[in-house]
Amino acid sequence: MGRFAALRVRWGLLALPVIAVLLLAFGMPIASMTANSLFNHAGPGRVGSNLTLVNYINFATDPYYLGILVDTFALGFVVVSICTVLGYPVAYFLARTHSRWRGVLMFLVIAPLLVSAVIRNLGWIPLLGTNGFVNWALQALGLTDRPIALVNNFLGVVIGTTHALLPFMILMLTTVIQRINPQIEEAAVNLGATPWKNFTQVVLPLSMPGLIGGYLIVFTITISSYTTPAMLGGHRVTVMSTFVAQQIRFVLNYAFGATCAVVLMAVAIALTVMATRQSERGS
Amino acid sequence: MMWTLLNRAIIVFVFVFLLLPLVFVVVTSFGDAAMTFPPRSFSLEWYGAIPQPFITGLKVSLIVGGSTAFIAAVVGTGAALAITRGRFRGLKILAMFCLLPLMVPSLVIAVALFQFTGILWDIARIEIGGTLIGLILGHTAIAIPYVVRAVIAGHAHFDPTLEEAALNLGASKWRTLLSITLPVLIPGIVSGAVFAFLVSFDDVPIALFMGGDEATTTMPVKIFTSIEYSMKPDVMAVSALVIYVSLALMILLEKTLGLERFFGTGRA
Numbered sequence: 001m002g003r004f005a006a007l008r009v010r011w012g013l014l015a016l017p018v019i020a021v022l023l024l025a026f027g028m029p030i031a032s033m034t035a036n037s038l039f040n041h042a043g044p045g046r047v048g049s050n051l052t053l054v055n056y057i058n059f060a061t062d063p064y065y066l067g068i069l070v071d072t073f074a075l076g077f078v079v080v081s082i083c084t085v086l087g088y089p090v091a092y093f094l095a096r097t098h099s100r101w102r103g104v105l106m107f108l109v110i111a112p113l114l115v116s117a118v119i120r121n122l123g124w125i126p127l128l129g130t131n132g133f134v135n136w137a138l139q140a141l142g143l144t145d146r147p148i149a150l151v152n153n154f155l156g157v158v159i160g161t162t163h164a165l166l167p168f169m170i171l172m173l174t175t176v177i178q179r180i181n182p183q184i185e186e187a188a189v190n191l192g193a194t195p196w197k198n199f200t201q202v203v204l205p206l207s208m209p210g211l212i213g214g215y216l217i218v219f220t221i222t223i224s225s226y227t228t229p230a231m232l233g234g235h236r237v238t239v240m241s242t243f244v245a246q247q248i249r250f251v252l253n254y255a256f257g258a259t260c261a262v263v264l265m266a267v268a269i270a271l272t273v274m275a276t277r278q279s280e281r282g283s
Numbered sequence: 284m285m286w287t288l289l290n291r292a293i294i295v296f297v298f299v300f301l302l303l304p305l306v307f308v309v310v311t312s313f314g315d316a317a318m319t320f321p322p323r324s325f326s327l328e329w330y331g332a333i334p335q336p337f338i339t340g341l342k343v344s345l346i347v348g349g350s351t352a353f354i355a356a357v358v359g360t361g362a363a364l365a366i367t368r369g370r371f372r373g374l375k376i377l378a379m380f381c382l383l384p385l386m387v388p389s390l391v392i393a394v395a396l397f398q399f400t401g402i403l404w405d406i407a408r409i410e411i412g413g414t415l416i417g418l419i420l421g422h423t424a425i426a427i428p429y430v431v432r433a434v435i436a437g438h439a440h441f442d443p444t445l446e447e448a449a450l451n452l453g454a455s456k457w458r459t460l461l462s463i464t465l466p467v468l469i470p471g472i473v474s475g476a477v478f479a480f481l482v483s484f485d486d487v488p489i490a491l492f493m494g495g496d497e498a499t500t501t502m503p504v505k506i507f508t509s510i511e512y513s514m515k516p517d518v519m520a521v522s523a524l525v526i527y528v529s530l531a532l533m534i535l536l537e538k539t540l541g542l543e544r545f546f547g548t549g550r551a
Contacts, residue, residue, distance in 0.1 A: 004368045006447045015365035017358045025424035029399035089290040118503040119522040123304025126311045131319035195286045224388030227487040241390045265391045272386040
């Protein structure tokens with residue numbers, strides 16, 4: 001920018017270290033992986049030398065692999081929906097309240113984000129297990145007479161991922177709702193709108209662009225996540241990320257593992273670009 | 284009326300839901316070996332019996348996190364200055380490249396690094412897999428976007444007259460850079476570095492694929508792999524300790540920099 005012209009420094013040179021580090025730690029690895037995906041599998045842990053699209057064709061034509069992609073999207077869809085329903089009321093409250101507790105509540109929303117994901121997931125295991133707190137509470141309340149399987153299955157992954165992403169949803173929605181002029185709502189209420197009507201016909205339509213942006217971001221993080229599905233799915237839940245890890249760590253099919261990783265990456269990048277466009281439109 | 288009640292109920296539920304797992308790590312760390320609810324007894328014994336590998340893991344995590352924060356802060360600040368002040372072709376591409384690691388799932392970066400180390404060994408006989416350098420490199424890649432973003436955000440309010448004044452008063456350009464530009468950018472650099480540390484301290488996939496023996500196993504990876512087979516309250520005790528320290532740091536951050544600036548996109 002011309003504003004900083006007084007200080008005659010060739011600012012562009014300051015970008016050289018970042019280019020070097022990112023090429024070595026990110027660019028070249030991604031290129032290597034993409035290259036591996038285009039060669040044949042030549043035994044455990046070996047990538048052959050025949051240039052081929054066979055890995056991609058296998059992925060695109062086998063219902064089992066496509067099923068994993070569908071399950072991954074299903075997880076994203078369920079988590080995003082729950083995050084929206086649970087996050088909206090909290091975000092609305094945080095955006096509109098003048099309570100002196102706002103700071104504390106905001107802190108409680110952000111605090112879980114700063115604790116390692118592994119540790120948060122760890123807390124769910126004794127909570128959701130057959131002899132855990134939730135089953136104890138459900139039985140004490142007489143809602144069930146037998147423990148329900150809440151972890152080491154799809155439900156466990158949904159609970160853990162929702163927990164990880166709810167704070168993001170709340171923070172994004174709070175920003176969106178804060179941008180809506182409260183006088184519009186006051187006008188609606190003064191003209192006789194019930195809280196429900198005010199919500200469905202005023203607040204929700206006005207927050208739609210930001211909501212869709214947040215929705216896409218949470219969806220993308222969900223389908224990208226590995227730690228939570230691996231820890232709370234108990235080897236029984238296969239989504240794209242856990243499948244890729246399995247191909248590399250245990251099946252040792254490096255070429256096909258790379259292919260699935262490239263597919264996951266392409267989906268994640270496409271969704272992020274869509275989310276960015278959407279939020280630019282929203283603001 | 285129903286609508287308001289439902290809203291209140293959801294708000295209460297959300298806060299309980301958000302805090303529940305953290306509370307339960309702490310509760311279980313004082314409980315008995317069966318880890319059932321309600322616990323039959325409470326004790327401090329697990330805190331005295333934290334196995335050595337977890338302590339080593341914590342040390343590895345701190346070394347890797349600290350190095351990542353430092354390198355990402357230095358390299359990322361340079362990038363942010365180039366992006367905000369530079370006038371050269373490819374500026375937009377540079378800005379995109381610096382944020383790109385944020386868009387790629389960290390598991391994919393982990394697999395890519397893992398396969399790249401194989402190729403690097405085949406071609407140049409350089410081994411970075413299973414070394415601390417490999418771990419730090421991988422974490423630096425995913426931490427750089429956070430630093431670049433934080434420094435660019437901090438730079439938005441930079442007053443160019445500060446630098447002009449220093450130059451007019453006879454300071455050299457290096458002196459100006461070091462005693463004016465850098466200090467003004469410090470809050471952004473510090474929050475970027477803190478975020479870089481958190482990203483490193485939180486990561487499992489990259490540390491899982493780049494780590495090797497105990498000397499390169501971070502604490503999250505140690506916890507992650509140990510519960511694949513069995514779980515004992517000693518894991519809870521070490522995790523509870525981390526929660527206490529994180530809580531103290533969070534309160535410190537809230538009082539100094541303000542926690543609200545610490546959100547963006549994350550990984551689960």
